[in-house]
Amino acid sequence: MSSYSPIGPVVGIVGAGQLARMSQPPAIALGVELRVLANNPEESAARVIVDTRIGDYRDLGDLREFAKGCDVITFDHEHVPTDHIRALAANGYVVHPGADALVHAQDKAVMRERLTRIGAPCPAWARVSSADDVASFAAEHGWPVVLKAVRGGYDGRGVWVCRTPDEVAEAFATGVELMAEAFVPFDRELAVLVARSPHGQGVSYPVVETVQENGICVEVIAPAPGLDQEQSAQAQRIALTVANELGVTGLLAVELFQSERGLVVNELAMRPHNSGHWTIEGATTSQFEQHLRAVLDLPLGTPRMTAQHVVMANLLGGDDPDLFKRYEHVMAHDPGIKLHFYGKEVRPGRKIGHVTALGSNLDEVRARARHAAVYLMTGEYT
Amino acid sequence: MSSYSPIGPVVGIVGAGQLARMSQPPAIALGVELRVLANNPEESAARVIVDTRIGDYRDLGDLREFAKGCDVITFDHEHVPTDHIRALAANGYVVHPGADALVHAQDKAVMRERLTRIGAPCPAWARVSSADDVASFAAEHGWPVVLKAVRGGYDGRGVWVCRTPDEVAEAFATGVELMAEAFVPFDRELAVLVARSPHGQGVSYPVVETVQENGICVEVIAPAPGLDQEQSAQAQRIALTVANELGVTGLLAVELFQSERGLVVNELAMRPHNSGHWTIEGATTSQFEQHLRAVLDLPLGTPRMTAQHVVMANLLGGDDPDLFKRYEHVMAHDPGIKLHFYGKEVRPGRKIGHVTALGSNLDEVRARARHAAVYLMTGEYT
Structure with a gap:
């Protein structure tokens, strides 16, 4: 810790929503300096954190610029591309959680594979790429079938509880990669x-x-x-x-x-x-x-x-x-x-x-x- | 309250020390926007409050500029000249505490006069302008005599516990306006x-x-x-x-x-x-x-x-x-x-x-x- 200034370490948070905002009170108490990467200066955390940088979390150049001078980088959301996180780590930046962990919060299929392997209790699940795949899954596990966007869903978005093949078609119509899970009563x-x-x-x-x-x-x-x-x-x-x-x-x-x-x-x-x-x-x-x-x-x-x-x-x-x-x-x-x-x-x-x-x-x-x-x-x- | 923006009211704090800094966590929670008047951007509160203005709290022009757009003005310290606070109020700004109250935290002689009048328990005290005044005070109330700067002291500064006339002379040598209080054991x-x-x-x-x-x-x-x-x-x-x-x-x-x-x-x-x-x-x-x-x-x-x-x-x-x-x-x-x-x-x-x-x-x-x-x-x- 001895490399930090008297003011304390700099923690960079990618994303400037309410989670970054609510990190500011304990950072103030601990003498930790927060930096956030915001889409615009009106965002929730940007209003209360002095060192706000404007940039795109999907752009590796913006992330690299943001990371300079941060002692640690962490996240307000899970949407930073996994490969960009690997690139930052390869550049010597300290990123927590790291890409190998975070991918399990980004990709629901990767998460299910891993949890199944370590014996954590999961619903029956399968990767699906067509309505036929879902029909086979339903034949084994029954209706309803829960279809989930493998990446990018939150707050109920990207989840379809399907009771009929028609509803399955609706989910596939969105064009996103899906997986199926048995409905848990x-x-x-x-x-x-x-x-x-x-x-x-x-x-x-x-x-x-x-x-x-x-x-x-x-x-x-x-x-x-x-x-x-x-x-x-x-x-x-x-x-x-x-x-x-x-x-x-x-x-x-x-x-x-x-x-x-x-x-x-x-x-x-x-x-x-x-x-x-x-x-x-x-x-x-x-x-x-x-x-x-x-x-x-x-x-x-x-x-x-x-x-x-x-x-x-x-x-x-x-x-x-x-x-x-x-x-x-x-x-x-x-x-x-x-x-x-x-x-x-x-x-x-x-x-x-x-x-x-x-x-x-x-x-x-x-x-x-x-x-x-x-x-x-x-x-x-x- | 209906005139406030969806983001909440703006509270302006004159001074950017740790008291203003520690006001930021509850302001964040309540959705209140803080603005501080700092001497420089390295000050304690300036590091954690986005809307930091640099200026001199002894300058009425700086205070007026600072006050524009604040819903309420308050203080991190007691050093703003009382007349400036009156001037801000006369310009229609809401200032809490107001000058008529705050003067009692700025001027210890005014405070003692008022507390004595309302019957709050005080030590014996007197305004003094010379070592002779102090000698008379000591003749009545005994040594030691506590001399205090009427304005501007804090954290032990501006207070002299005098046990001898020589120590009294030292306090007067500073040139600041003094008052005497009986020492309270x-x-x-x-x-x-x-x-x-x-x-x-x-x-x-x-x-x-x-x-x-x-x-x-x-x-x-x-x-x-x-x-x-x-x-x-x-x-x-x-x-x-x-x-x-x-x-x-x-x-x-x-x-x-x-x-x-x-x-x-x-x-x-x-x-x-x-x-x-x-x-x-x-x-x-x-x-x-x-x-x-x-x-x-x-x-x-x-x-x-x-x-x-x-x-x-x-x-x-x-x-x-x-x-x-x-x-x-x-x-x-x-x-x-x-x-x-x-x-x-x-x-x-x-x-x-x-x-x-x-x-x-x-x-x-x-x-x-x-x-x-x-x-x-x-x-x-x-």
Whole structure:
């Protein structure tokens, strides 16, 4: 560490969305200088990070220019081409997570192959290149069949739950590379967030329940209510094993289905994750601080919860562009509610912020988070 | 609030030290845009706030230019000339705290006159303009006599505890305007932090003990150990009364002596204060968020503590400019310790950061904070 200036190391984040934005508070505390690669200066993180560079994350020249002077490079999203990441590493830049790990969060087929090999629980799956392939898959595993874009999907985009061959045709009409997965009739969705540092230290946050609507997470409950200790330990073991086997450096979020046949891995992400926003106030070390510590190969912080129950509710944009005017009510109504706005223009359905409530009575905590979120989004009093 | 953009209001902070810097994390969360007036782009807050303007806070023209487009103006320090603040208000800018309140944190004689009038407990005091005045004061109140610069002192500077007429002569040799106070033989020092919003809502944080060395605060213990409930309530009442009587908007820190004759007010500050840094992790609403809420006239957040005991220890610069290299040890030693660096070049005696420990055993919590602070400052293992 002795090569850093008195001001601390420079961490470059490719992408300037809300995850980069929410990394700035712990960076400020730790004396770590953030640099972001943004598409434009109006982006969420660009508004709050002085060293903002404008460029295209798909352009290797832009990435190389951005990387100069960074002590570590990491990511706000998974969309940087894997080969560009390899090229940066070949140029001697330190990149966390590295390409060999990150590809598993970029390519769902590569992820399924690897998870299957290491024995992590997966749904039945197959690469498919035609409606006939899907029909064969369905003959074996039944309908519905879940078709997924192998690369580039997020927040429910790039996922088609097909109940008929016609719906399959629709998915193929998009022209993107697809894979098929058996539909998992799940009871609920869970997520586990773990951190792993380059020298191999790992920690796991408590398992949470994530509540989705239309493929978008709307609520996260920490810890997952009523989850038995054995299944909780199993979920954490799966995530730590995946992080270790894949050589993840930084954060890994594992989304799981809880089903009759047990836990099944749904998706992976290798960065701070929406299912971990509750940690900003709800854990001694937030996921954003943890990611910085991990990519800088510093000792990890304790993931201990600061309250018995923590509930986060996402704020999705509606018709009204001016949510700030509703602060007065929610703050007066609940002096303990924590508000987070991402500095993004409001567009319908867009994640523009979140709220977090903490306390010892779960029903109350959920009601507080819901009240604040609904009021901020709609002006309706629940 | 409906006039604000979707991005939220702009709060202009005059001064770019660590208080402005630590205001950025809650501003990011609330979607409030900060603007700072800095002396140079290397200052603590200028490193982490995009909208940094360079200028001189003693120049009314610079202040007017800075104020354009700010929804509210507030301060990182008390050194802006009172008349300039009046001029800004006369130009229609919203300034919190206003000049009529802030003058009591700028001018210690004005403060003593006002506190005496409203019945807040003060030491005996007098304006003095010569060594003879001091001799008369000492004849009535005894030695030592505490001489204070009426304006401009901080962190022990501008304070002379005089035990002889010779020491009095030294203080007068500086040429600054002085006042005399009777020395208070105190048991310990306490501080209370309250917030008051323009519409009159007030909240008080728990009373803390502050431990000073050479006039500089080195440790803050929240809540003040062993303080009886009556004296705690009295301290909070004094601070809320002062805030109300003086029309403070934003934060007010009241430093108190706990002595045989009871509580005595020592100093006032009208901004986030070193005695409140523990609130970043130790209270549901940090002092920095609270100040933003207050100056924006939003409902105040709960000051409730997040742990039973919280201890903050300041980091003062020593001979070694590179403290970052010591992160590894302190983080590995204590995964729950919270580190705060101000992004300032290390100079001997300069406040360059602080650490905070939280827990249920006070002795342990103090030892953890001390260990981390001593190690970071000196590399010595305590």
